[in-house]
Amino acid sequence: MNYLDWLVLGGTVAFIVLYGVWRTRGAKTMEGYLKGDNSMKWWMIGVSIMATQASAVTFLSTPGQAIEDGMRFLQFYFGLPLAMVIISVTMVPIYYRLKVFTAYEYLETRFDLKTRWLAAILFLLLRGLSAGITLFAPSLILSTLMGWPVPFTTLLIGSLVVIYVVTGGSKAVSITQRQQMTVIMSGMILAGILAFNLLPDNVSFGDSVKIAGKMGKLNLVDLRFNLSDRYNIWSGLIAGTFLFLSYFGTDQSQVARYLGGSSVAESRLGLLFNGLLKIPMQFIILFIGVMVYVFYLFTQPPVFHNGVLKDRAMKTEQAATLQSLESEYNALYAQKREAVDKLVNAIHEGDESAVNASRDQVKEWQGKEVEIRDSVKATIARAIPRAKTQDRDYIFLNFVLSSLPHGIIGLLMAVMFSAAMSSMAGELSALATTTCMDIYKRSNRVEKAPEHYLKASRWFTVLWAVLAMIFAMLATFAENLIQFVNIVGSLFYGTILGIFLAAFYVKRVHGHAVFWAAIVAEGIVLYCYAATDIAYLLYNLIGCGVVIGLSILLQVVMPATPALKK
Amino acid sequence: MQSEEKPPVFNSWRQWYWLVLGALAVQMVLYYWLTRTLA
Numbered sequence: 167m168n169y170l171d172w173l174v175l176g177g178t179v180a181f182i183v184l185y186g187v188w189r190t191r192g193a194k195t196m197e198g199y200l201k202g203d204n205s206m207k208w209w210m211i212g213v214s215i216m217a218t219q220a221s222a223v224t225f226l227s228t229p230g231q232a233i234e235d236g237m238r239f240l241q242f243y244f245g246l247p248l249a250m251v252i253i254s255v256t257m258v259p260i261y262y263r264l265k266v267f268t269a270y271e272y273l274e275t276r277f278d279l280k281t282r283w284l285a286a287i288l289f290l291l292l293r294g295l296s297a298g299i300t301l302f303a304p305s306l307i308l309s310t311l312m313g314w315p316v317p318f319t320t321l322l323i324g325s326l327v328v329i330y331v332v333t334g335g336s337k338a339v340s341i342t343q344r345q346q347m348t349v350i351m352s353g354m355i356l357a358g359i360l361a362f363n364l365l366p367d368n369v370s371f372g373d374s375v376k377i378a379g380k381m382g383k384l385n386l387v388d389l390r391f392n393l394s395d396r397y398n399i400w401s402g403l404i405a406g407t408f409l410f411l412s413y414f415g416t417d418q419s420q421v422a423r424y425l426g427g428s429s430v431a432e433s434r435l436g437l438l439f440n441g442l443l444k445i446p447m448q449f450i451i452l453f454i455g456v457m458v459y460v461f462y463l464f465t466q467p468p469v470f471h472n473g474v475l476k477d478r479a480m481k482t483e484q485a486a487t488l489q490s491l492e493s494e495y496n497a498l499y500a501q502k503r504e505a506v507d508k509l510v511n512a513i514h515e516g517d518e519s520a521v522n523a524s525r526d527q528v529k530e531w532q533g534k535e536v537e538i539r540d541s542v543k544a545t546i547a548r549a550i551p552r553a554k555t556q557d558r559d560y561i562f563l564n565f566v567l568s569s570l571p572h573g574i575i576g577l578l579m580a581v582m583f584s585a586a587m588s589s590m591a592g593e594l595s596a597l598a599t600t601t602c603m604d605i606y607k608r609s610n611r612v613e614k615a616p617e618h619y620l621k622a623s624r625w626f627t628v629l630w631a632v633l634a635m636i637f638a639m640l641a642t643f644a645e646n647l648i649q650f651v652n653i654v655g656s657l658f659y660g661t662i663l664g665i666f667l668a669a670f671y672v673k674r675v676h677g678h679a680v681f682w683a684a685i686v687a688e689g690i691v692l693y694c695y696a697a698t699d700i701a702y703l704l705y706n707l708i709g710c711g712v713v714i715g716l717s718i719l720l721q722v723v724m725p726a727t728p729a730l731k732k
Numbered sequence: 733m734q735s736e737e738k739p740p741v742f743n744s745w746r747q748w749y750w751l752v753l754g755a756l757a758v759q760m761v762l763y764y765w766l767t768r769t770l771a
Contacts, residue, residue, distance in 0.1 A: 247755065254745070255745075255749070375770065378770070379766075382771065389764070434739070435739070435740070438748055438752050441756075446759075449763075
């Protein structure tokens with residue numbers, strides 16, 4: 167990075183923070199701070215929903231996922247439009263009618279206080295963990311770039327977010343997310359275009375798509391039904407629907423986005439906007455990853471994408487082994503490149519059998535590359551015990567830093583920071599709102615003035631930011647960031663969704679039954695995670711199904727709660 | 733704030749929901765076709 171990159175990065179981040187503070191400096195009421203005065207239009211809600219969901223992890227990890235595993239991750243989002251429709255029909259009108267600050271308030275109206283607290287605590291657990299990961303990704307980038315310690319970069323980014331969230335609350339989150347999404351989408355599309363422009367002159371866009379297809383990277387839809395396969399059309403449509411119902415319908419970080427709408431219609435349109443655009447957006451991000459994969463067929467990729475870690479390993483007694491492996495890797499690339507050129511020629515000639523033969527050759531060389539890369543990772547692990555040797559999350563970052571022009575590098579870094587700040591801001595605001603309204607305010611025996619709770623919300627924002635920073639500093643164990651975030655979500659979302667679906671649709675079930683069913687369901691989900699190889703998306707289905715099924719059974723043997731007897 | 737508010741563009745919310753679900757169906761067919769054609 168040179169001065170131009172730092173200027174672009176620093177200018178973008180500073181503008182967003184200052185703009186957020188300036189536009190929301192007058193937030194003096196609970197309604198204004200926690201719900202943005204119900205002034206949001208549908209397009210602002212839609213952008214805000216997308217920005218909250220898309221963290222830096224999305225833009226760091228997803229292209230790497232496409233490079234290694236192809237585009238099949240797209241199927242994960244097939245359940246999202248279904249969830250948007252269901253939430254628009256059922257949940258939005260109820261939340262508006264009850265004028266709630268948080269989704270969990272509704273549970274006390276429908277069931278009892280302990281069920282409200284259980285759902286709120288499960289949310290705080292999962293969102294608190296996720297906020298740490300959200301912060302960890304950009305902290306790692308800055309740490310890698312500058313050689314600064316991760317704790318310092320974590321503190322720096324976390325503090326920037328705290329400044330405008332504490333000042334303006336939910337409204338500051340939504341307002342800044344507009345700028346952040348503009349930076350994110352323009353930067354990512356530019357990166358994709360540049361990746362294609364860096365290909366040799368004899369490789370057209372059509373050729374690059376054909377190459378990616380032949381190499382198995384355009385595996386967008388898999389119709390096979392396999393419970394232990396994480397990404398196929400069925401896991402996306404069935405389990406994905408449950409995950410997104412839970413995330414958008416019961417996770418306060420998303421519910422807060424559309425509760426800030428000026429009417430039910432604006433909130434619904436915001437959700438449907440997300441339902442229409444989310445899959446194409448993910449397609450674009452994954453396709454950028456595929457373009458980077460094609461780019462690395464024509465340009466030699468590094469043997470290990472985390473350069474800082476490799477340099478550290480080179481200073482140990484494993485240096486000679488690493489150098490030998492790197493030489494072997496470099497020699498191999500020349501032969502792979504020859505096979506890639508043959509593949510391009512065969513595509514130009516339209517000779518299908520030659521195309522398949524060349525593809526097999528490229529795959530054979532790639533297999534050997536993978537073997538050398540695995541040896542490099544093992545050597546680095548020996549050199550630096552406990553080092554994270556999975557470098558998938560660094561592939562896109564490495565491409566940006568080593569192949570894109572100055573100025574654009576700064577813009578792409580601003581993309582990562584904008585994404586991190588937008589989702590972390592949404593999470594902190596939701597964590598603070600839930601802690602204040604569901605736990606703190608509801609536990610107070612004596613009702614205090616609104617100003618007291620406004621002040622408390624600000625302090626809870628700072629508290630959760632500190633906890634997220636501490637967790638981010640400890641988060642280096644995650645093998646693949648985007649998967650880790652989704653796994654954490656799947657551990658808790660099924661149970662939370664089960665509680666809400668029971669509330670909406672199973673009228674005869676009361677608080678005691680749902681509460682105990684939820685406790686059992688969470689235990690079963692945690693057991694599935696620890697002791698089985700069931701695909702994590704299915705935890706949502708299992709958790710939700712157990713809560714609903716068991717609560718109906720328990721209702722038969724349990725008396726109604728006192729509140730409901732009245 | 734009424735849940736029966738009339739939506740913009742279309743006459744009913746049901747039409748909006750079908751638009752979203754229809755777009756999903758079209759995308760799934762398109763992506764399946766791309767997978768089959770380019771693999």
